[in-house]
Amino acid sequence: MxxxxxxxxxxxxxxxxxxxxxxxxxxxxxxxxxxxxxxxxxxxxxxxxxxxxxxxxxxxxxxxxxxxxxxxxxxxxxxxxxxxxxxxxxxxxxxxxxxxxxxxxxxxxxxxxxxxxxxxxxxxxxxxxxxxxxxxxxxxxxxxxxxxxxxxxxxxxxxxxxxxxxxxxxxxxxxxxxxxxxxxxxxxxxxxxxxxxxxxxxxxxxxxxxxxxxxxxxxxxxxxxxxxxxxxxxxxxxxKIVNPYRLSEPRADDICMSCHQAGDARVLQPGKTYQDFRPGQPLEHTVAIFQIPPTPEKPPQDDHVEHYYSMSLSKCFRATRGLAPDKQLRCISCHDPHVEPTKEEAPAYFKARCLNCHTTASCTAPKALREATTPADNCIGCHMKQRDIRVISHSSATNHRIVKTPDEPFPDVTFHQTTAAMPDLIELNPEGERGANAVAPPAILRLQAYAQLERGDSRFHASWLQTLSSLETSLPENAIVQAALGHRDLADHKLTEAIDHLQHAIRLNAMDTEAYIDLSKAQDESGQNEAAIASAKKAAELDPYAAPIQKTLILRLINGKRYDEAQAAMERYLQTFPEDDGMRKMLAMVK
Structure with a gap:
């Protein structure tokens, strides 16, 4: 969902x-x-x-x-x-x-x-x-x-x-x-x-x-x-306490990535929650972050919570890999979360960070151009532009790809980060080496990433099906796999098979709301009205504030000719969702 x-x-x-x-x-x-x-x-x-x-x-x-x-x-x-x-x-x-x-x-x-x-x-x-x-x-x-x-x-x-x-x-x-x-x-x-x-x-x-x-x-x-x-x-x-300054670059940046790198899909490791992440440990042990590979025709353009990935495409970042920790560009090279400069202080504050590695002579821009920035001679004003956040109106963010000139092309590595095992996604936070040499994450994580992506981008449906097919035999007693198999068979109108898989999934995980909804649909289409109502009721109990789920229950009651219960459910629905004008009109018609 x-x-x-x-x-x-x-x-x-x-x-x-x-x-x-x-x-x-x-x-x-x-x-x-x-x-x-x-x-x-x-x-x-x-x-x-x-x-x-x-x-x-x-x-x-x-x-x-x-x-x-x-x-x-x-x-x-x-x-x-x-x-x-x-x-x-x-x-x-x-x-x-x-x-x-x-x-x-x-x-x-x-x-x-x-x-x-x-x-x-x-x-x-x-x-x-x-x-x-x-x-x-x-x-x-x-x-x-x-x-x-x-x-x-x-x-x-x-x-x-x-x-x-x-x-x-x-x-x-x-x-x-x-x-x-x-x-x-x-x-x-x-x-x-x-x-x-x-x-x-x-x-x-x-x-x-x-x-x-x-x-x-x-x-x-x-x-x-x-x-x-x-x-x-x-x-x-x-x-007994973690000092991020003393960690290796991947482990220090993992702390920042846990919140500052959204990616296109995030998948928790089996049995993990976000509360399980501990600074100093690989972030991948808790959650894997996936990115759709950019192309020359569609290069990276997002700034909203994509700070690490943008930084990783900077020449400063790539040129300092393998150097001593205090010589590497990483999040903590520029940011000290204990102290936050004001907007007025920020240009000088971050210019001082730049001068930890560069010198005033490093800038080859004409003096007049440098003095034309606000304030004058402002490094981040030229090399890290503020841009509007496209997904949120009225907001902006600093682009964390450090460039020499605004029109600097993306490095070639930008478009060669996939692996043979996973040619259509990039994992941004593998425990080991990152980039094209990274080890592909387990299939169960890839399945969930594809499931998130394919509902908004049909290009990933084939990868989801292919990954699911391999897991059907290699990991059959996994609730996520069984729920996915049921979803697949329901879409193919294989109702008996879908019901079997979904009931199997619920036996493995009785809290899976989506499995109950798919099961209710499969049972309804099979003419099992009472079973369909029971499954919809369970989903509604688990997720009482999801309007589509509550509407599904009402529909199942109507299909089962339990009209008084359906009307009562509609009245309860409007108590929770009074803003739903469509439901209000429907209730007025049946009263």
Whole structure:
């Protein structure tokens, strides 16, 4: 299902995330004065780290990462642009719906409503927002919780335009208050979230053990480090925490890639969640990131969360492979997430980073041209252009491919990165060597990558089928394989085979919503009405805020001539999705 794609998390552009770690932390050997209550996986929280690393904690708290997610409180409302009515209302002509965001009694309330021609309200749907996501560099959005599920609010604030507008992606489809925040998205926008395994968008209570991105996102769990430092065993304590500066280039960049490299498809390793990634370990042990190979006719053009790949195509990056770590260009060569320069400070700040390797004499541009930049003699202004983010309006990002001139052609290697085993995709983060010599990832990962891609690009359907065929015999007791076989046979109208595979998949994984939906369809087309209803009900229980799934249940009830139940389901549906004008008209017809 496309909702599983990483690309749906377009809220990422709201947070100007700096990447990496630069500079060696001078250890403050003062013992922590406050008790530490570590989670079962060893996380202690940034407040514990701050008891010793006070200076770093203070500057980091002012960065975009250090403020990536904040709880809405009466105090935080004072800094939000909610003062004028004109700034808090928006009318969407596509849906004919009105949207509002306003402060009420110390809370932020977002509302969607529709009016009839006579001015009466057709519906009104309001929800309190609980968190602000983003710091306002490009803008910020709001998050809400409904039962155990986390959602994005339909309105977001755009800094460049200085007004509220539809949240990213809502220009194409009205998600209302039902756009799930997936674990892979919130992982990069929070310190530590608590997703429920196997159920997209569902979280434990509390949702976050730490709101904003914190120390342990880059340095790993700190309990062992704190315990050793408390006893005065400083040498052992230093070995118990990850310092990205001391890691090899791939492992250091893996930390940054975990959030700053979306790719075209992301696939978790079997049994893994995003919470399993530990700084210092290969990112591939948790998730594999795939990219559609560029061609000379269609070179790389995306800047939105594609920072590592863009950097890897820079001459500076390619020319320093194999050199000593402090001579290599990597994320932490330029970015220190502990300190974030202001827009005014950034040109000089990053120019100083350039001069770590270059000299002022390195620039061959005419003096007049260099002085014409704003500010004058601005390295990044010429060599790392700001460009509009195509997938999100009102936003821009720095292109991380460092070029000598704006029209510099892409290096030849750009178009020769595939392998014989995987000629139509590139894995961007293999554990070992990257590029054309990389080892192809396991077939089960490739199958899932092709499944994500082929639903939006038919070119990958043949690769999906071919990979699935090989796994049918080599990995038959895998739930993903059985669900895919059922999906394939359902598309080919082999209903008996499809039902067998899908039931097998559900026995292996009873939480697979998509398998229940496919099974319900196969049973319905086979005339098994009661079984089809039962399967649709199970899917609706697992994913109560997915409108298409709830509509499927209503359709199955109608097909099974259970009209009273269908009407009751329609009424419940409109309680959850009051914005659905089509369902409202259908219900009016049957009453």
């Amino acid at each position: 496309l909702r599983r794609l990483w690309g749906i998390c377009v809220i990422a552009a709201f947070v100007l995330l700096t990447a990496g770690f630069a500079g060696k932390d001078k250890q403050n050997k003062t013992k922590a004065a406050t008790p530490v209550e570590a989670t079962k996986d060893g996380y202690v929280g940034s407040e514990t780290c701050a008891t010793c690393h006070t200076g770093i904690a203070k500057t980091f708290a002012q960065t975009s990462m250090g403020r990536s997610l904040t709880t809405i409180t009466p105090e935080s409302l004072k800094t939000m642009p909610l003062s004028s009515p004109e700034a808090t209302s928006y009318f969407d002509p596509n849906s004919n719906h009105h949207f509002e965001v306003r402060a009420v009694d110390g809370k932020v309330i977002e509302t969607e409503y529709e009016t009839a021609q006579d001015g009466s309200e057709v519906f009104r749907n309001s929800h309190p927002m609980s968190w602000v996501i983003g710091t306002g560099e490009n803008g910020f959005g709001l998050l809400l919780q409904r039962d155990d599920f986390l959602f994005q609010g339909p309105l977001s604030y755009y800094t460049r335009e200085a007004h509220w507008n539809l949240s990213p992606g809502y220009q194409n489809e009205n998600y209302s208050f039902n756009r799930l925040i997936l674990p892979g998205c919130i992982y990069c926008h929070s310190g530590r979230s608590r997703p429920v395994a196997g159920q997209d968008g569902r979280y434990q209570t509390p949702v976050f053990t730490q709101n904003s991105i914190g120390c342990e996102n880059c340095h790993g769990p700190g309990a062992a480090h704190v315990a050793a430092m408390r006893t005065g065993d400083f040498a052992n304590g230093l070995s």
